[in-house]
Amino acid sequence: MKTIGVAILGLGVVGGGTYKILTEHRDFYRRTQNVDISVESVLEINRERALALGIEESKISDNIAEVVSNPNVDIVVEVIGGVEPAKSFVLAALHSGKTVVTSNKELFCKYWYELEKVARRTNAGLYFEASCVGGVPIIRTLIDGMQANVVHSLTGIINGTTNYILTRMTREGLGFDEVLREAQALGYAEKDPTADVDGFDAAYKLSILASLAFHTKVPLEKVYREGIRGISSLDIAYGEELGYVLKLLAIGKNDGGGKVEVRVHPAFIRKDHPLASVNDSFNAVFLQGDSVGDVMLYGRGAGALPTGSAIVSDIIYAATHGEHKYATFKNTQLPEKGVRFVTDFNSRYYIRFTAHDRAGVLAKVAGVFAKYNISIVDFIQKGEDIDRAQREESGDNIPVILITHTTSEFSVRRAVSRIAALEDIVKVNSVIRVEN
Amino acid sequence: MKTIGVAILGLGVVGGGTYKILTEHRDFYRRTQNVDISVESVLEINRERALALGIEESKISDNIAEVVSNPNVDIVVEVIGGVEPAKSFVLAALHSGKTVVTSNKELFCKYWYELEKVARRTNAGLYFEASCVGGVPIIRTLIDGMQANVVHSLTGIINGTTNYILTRMTREGLGFDEVLREAQALGYAEKDPTADVDGFDAAYKLSILASLAFHTKVPLEKVYREGIRGISSLDIAYGEELGYVLKLLAIGKNDGGGKVEVRVHPAFIRKDHPLASVNDSFNAVFLQGDSVGDVMLYGRGAGALPTGSAIVSDIIYAATHGEHKYATFKNTQLPEKGVRFVTDFNSRYYIRFTAHDRAGVLAKVAGVFAKYNISIVDFIQKGEDIDRAQREESGDNIPVILITHTTSEFSVRRAVSRIAALEDIVKVNSVIRVEN
Numbered sequence: 001m002k003t004i005g006v007a008i009l010g011l012g013v014v015g016g017g018t019y020k021i022l023t024e025h026r027d028f029y030r031r032t033q034n035v036d037i038s039v040e041s042v043l044e045i046n047r048e049r050a051l052a053l054g055i056e057e058s059k060i061s062d063n064i065a066e067v068v069s070n071p072n073v074d075i076v077v078e079v080i081g082g083v084e085p086a087k088s089f090v091l092a093a094l095h096s097g098k099t100v101v102t103s104n105k106e107l108f109c110k111y112w113y114e115l116e117k118v119a120r121r122t123n124a125g126l127y128f129e130a131s132c133v134g135g136v137p138i139i140r141t142l143i144d145g146m147q148a149n150v151v152h153s154l155t156g157i158i159n160g161t162t163n164y165i166l167t168r169m170t171r172e173g174l175g176f177d178e179v180l181r182e183a184q185a186l187g188y189a190e191k192d193p194t195a196d197v198d199g200f201d202a203a204y205k206l207s208i209l210a211s212l213a214f215h216t217k218v219p220l221e222k223v224y225r226e227g228i229r230g231i232s233s234l235d236i237a238y239g240e241e242l243g244y245v246l247k248l249l250a251i252g253k254n255d256g257g258g259k260v261e262v263r264v265h266p267a268f269i270r271k272d273h274p275l276a277s278v279n280d281s282f283n284a285v286f287l288q289g290d291s292v293g294d295v296m297l298y299g300r301g302a303g304a305l306p307t308g309s310a311i312v313s314d315i316i317y318a319a320t321h322g323e324h325k326y327a328t329f330k331n332t333q334l335p336e337k338g339v340r341f342v343t344d345f346n347s348r349y350y351i352r353f354t355a356h357d358r359a360g361v362l363a364k365v366a367g368v369f370a371k372y373n374i375s376i377v378d379f380i381q382k383g384e385d386i387d388r389a390q391r392e393e394s395g396d397n398i399p400v401i402l403i404t405h406t407t408s409e410f411s412v413r414r415a416v417s418r419i420a421a422l423e424d425i426v427k428v429n430s431v432i433r434v435e436n
Numbered sequence: 437m438k439t440i441g442v443a444i445l446g447l448g449v450v451g452g453g454t455y456k457i458l459t460e461h462r463d464f465y466r467r468t469q470n471v472d473i474s475v476e477s478v479l480e481i482n483r484e485r486a487l488a489l490g491i492e493e494s495k496i497s498d499n500i501a502e503v504v505s506n507p508n509v510d511i512v513v514e515v516i517g518g519v520e521p522a523k524s525f526v527l528a529a530l531h532s533g534k535t536v537v538t539s540n541k542e543l544f545c546k547y548w549y550e551l552e553k554v555a556r557r558t559n560a561g562l563y564f565e566a567s568c569v570g571g572v573p574i575i576r577t578l579i580d581g582m583q584a585n586v587v588h589s590l591t592g593i594i595n596g597t598t599n600y601i602l603t604r605m606t607r608e609g610l611g612f613d614e615v616l617r618e619a620q621a622l623g624y625a626e627k628d629p630t631a632d633v634d635g636f637d638a639a640y641k642l643s644i645l646a647s648l649a650f651h652t653k654v655p656l657e658k659v660y661r662e663g664i665r666g667i668s669s670l671d672i673a674y675g676e677e678l679g680y681v682l683k684l685l686a687i688g689k690n691d692g693g694g695k696v697e698v699r700v701h702p703a704f705i706r707k708d709h710p711l712a713s714v715n716d717s718f719n720a721v722f723l724q725g726d727s728v729g730d731v732m733l734y735g736r737g738a739g740a741l742p743t744g745s746a747i748v749s750d751i752i753y754a755a756t757h758g759e760h761k762y763a764t765f766k767n768t769q770l771p772e773k774g775v776r777f778v779t780d781f782n783s784r785y786y787i788r789f790t791a792h793d794r795a796g797v798l799a800k801v802a803g804v805f806a807k808y809n810i811s812i813v814d815f816i817q818k819g820e821d822i823d824r825a826q827r828e829e830s831g832d833n834i835p836v837i838l839i840t841h842t843t844s845e846f847s848v849r850r851a852v853s854r855i856a857a858l859e860d861i862v863k864v865n866s867v868i869r870v871e872n
Binding site for chain 1: 733
């Protein structure tokens with residue numbers, strides 16, 4: 001039986017979960033995987049925390065050099081998060097020839113190149129299933145399950161906090177601020193919620209997933225990013241009437257000819273789309289491959305045990321496969337030659353504006369759209385059925401909602417700024433993309 | 437760059453799809469997988485069919501010995517289906533040390549032991565992702581993605597034909613026979629639909645999936661099996677009123693203490709369960725792991741290209757991983773020691789019966805259930821709202837529907853036979869399990 005010694009860097013939520021899984025399942029892995037995995041070392045400044053988990057005093061260290069020079073350690077698990085000191089620690093482990101398993105999406109999407117370069121040189125493994133979508137084996141699927149396919153698109157709900165907030169706004173008609181405050185009180189959202197609600201976390205993950213799906217480095221700065229702070233529950237309700245659900249989507253598209261688009265933003269999707277029923281803190285990724293067609297993976301995107309499951313899955317994978325596989329594209333720093341990132345992507349759009357109730361205003365609006373070659377699918381003037389709160393807010397003004405056919409982002413932006421400047425338009429309230 | 441020669445045994449739907457994927461993606465795999473995969477041989481009696489696909493005359497063979505002795509062939513793809521001659525051909529390939537990739541669920545679930553014994557001896561790979569749920573990487577997930585978990589349960593919609601039939605019965609209120617005839621006319625169901633509608637196909641797949649999930653051989657004969665021929669669209673409609681959708685489910689449960697249950701039968705699931713919206717010929721598998729929680733994989737369960745995608749995924753996996761992995765349990769013929777298969781499983785039940793409209797009958801029925809310790813959640817006497825067609829069918833009799841709490845299968849069977857014998861009971865029309 002193979003024996004594998006593991007070091008865990010950081011005993012936070014995920015580190016603690018990983019320790020628990022490894023120790024409780026040690027016999028199970030001996031029996032089912034023919035591998036004996038023991039935790040040989042933990043790097044943790046807070047000794048009390050380590051002792052409380054039942055870790056022997058002699059295995060607790062506060063010195064990375066000590067951990068990576070320990071001959072009993074084969075695999076180093078990095079679950080500290082953020083760039084430093086995680087990066088220095090991971091590099092130290094790789095330089096020592098230790099295989100690294102990490103859950104660190106920010107580190108990985110920003111420094112993949114640097115890490116992989118060292119890993120290849122020292123023949124160390126570099127595994128990162130836990131960096132994206134918690135326990136859902138999306139990275140294994142892209143590398144080892146759908147690799148026969150040219151992947152045309154990837155659409156994901158890959159941030160649990162924002163999905164929880166949007167689900168509650170949808171179900172209960174509450175405003176963003178109120179739900180965020182409650183989520184913070186319950187520990188579902190961070191005190192500083194920026195990484196989640198402004199889409200950074202989803203952008204990190206999309207950069208990694210799209211790189212794997214499209215076999216080219218997708219740099220973080222190429223990901224268009226828009227968060228959910230501006231979302232009004234009114235738009236969620238109007239969308240629902242029209243058959244849509246609002247989600248924070250991470251979208252990657254690859255036209256096969258070198259044109260790649262990557263974007264994170266709120267979007268409406270049809271209620272009968274498999275992603276529409278992914279609620280609360282659940283995550284899912286919907287993939288379209290040229291041979292396999294539509295595939296979706298669904299599960300918990302975060303949490304001590306789901307993320308720990310992904311980490312331990314990587315440990316077992318590294319321990320039971322002969323050779324380490326690295327990225328399927330040559331340069332993990334720069335996009336492949338010939339790849340262009342599209343910023344003027346195509347979409348359908350939901351647009352809500354408030355107009356003075358005067359004859360002619362809709363004709364003027366229609367004229368602007370016509371000028372930009374944007375055709376309208378649905379044109380809904382909320383008159384009779386407008387609810388009182390909304391009427392009080394808007395005075396005599398009426399809200400108008402329209403949904404466009406597929407058109408270009410830039411055309412819509414130009415048309416919207418023209419419409420906002422029309423005399424009879426009080427305000428353009430919302431512009432929300434509608435995914436097919 | 438590694439070069440891999442492939443032989444395809446059988447150019448039917450899946451064989452043709454596999455050939456197409458391999459030839460059209462040859463450059464893509466060279467570029468993204470660093471492997472050059474060429475089709476070096478096909479075994480096909482119908483030479484015209486092979487020539488029509490563009491295969492060189494010199495590569496077409498009708499002799500398995502010739503194929504497996506071809507030194508250019510590294511991997512043999514078996515897509516003939518059924519036991520013989522597929523079994524002899526696969527054994528011939530394995531004896532020659534060729535890695536085998538198969539889509540053959542019947543062969544695999546019945547003769548796993550025999551095949552793996554030879555594969556281990558000759559150090560040949562044995563891959564079978566395509567045997568279950570088409571292009572959905574469920575086998576890779578169980579082996580390489582969720583292996584950190586004790587899997588407690590697996591619930592799948594793993595037969596496309598029956599899901600298509602049930603979806604249409606649900607949407608259009610049509611009867612089973614009518615939808616089956618249409619499905620046959622459209623080619624969605626076989627002329628002899630037994631394998632699909634009687635649950636054999638799902639039982640083959642469940643035997644394989646449960647073996648992997650629970651790390652013990654689950655013999656086919658241990659799978660309880662019931663098909664969808666007896667399903668009435670009336671029950672689908674009543675279930676819908678109660679918040680349920682009817683699906684043919686393949687269910688595996690593992691209590692962690694050696695008790696395993698495996699069963700294929702129609703069942704109601706709640707409308708908000710992720711499996712409830714898996715419609716038409718789509719398939720999905722819902723898994724519960726002790727660390728990861730709920731995970732679902734969704735996609736096309738059949739078809740030339742989806743199944744071909746799984747086959748080519750296995751080819752690439754075999755070509756790019758150093759060592760072959762075999763089953764994670766020692767004996768692929770017999771269950772592990774200590775495993776017991778439960779036949780008296782627990783479930784909730786939907787029961788519909790027709791009673792003479794006489795005072796007292798419901799009390800008698802309730803008495804029978806009480807005797808067997810079965811408690812009733814819902815007791816619905818369809819009186820006023822019973823539709824005319826049903827009334828004409830039933831005369832003065834009234835249909836009664838009830839849903840039980842979780843109870844044992846055997847208790848329900850005994851109670852139902854007692855109820856059927858009551859004087860005022862015309863008939864017990866349906867007994868359908870309700871999954872939580």
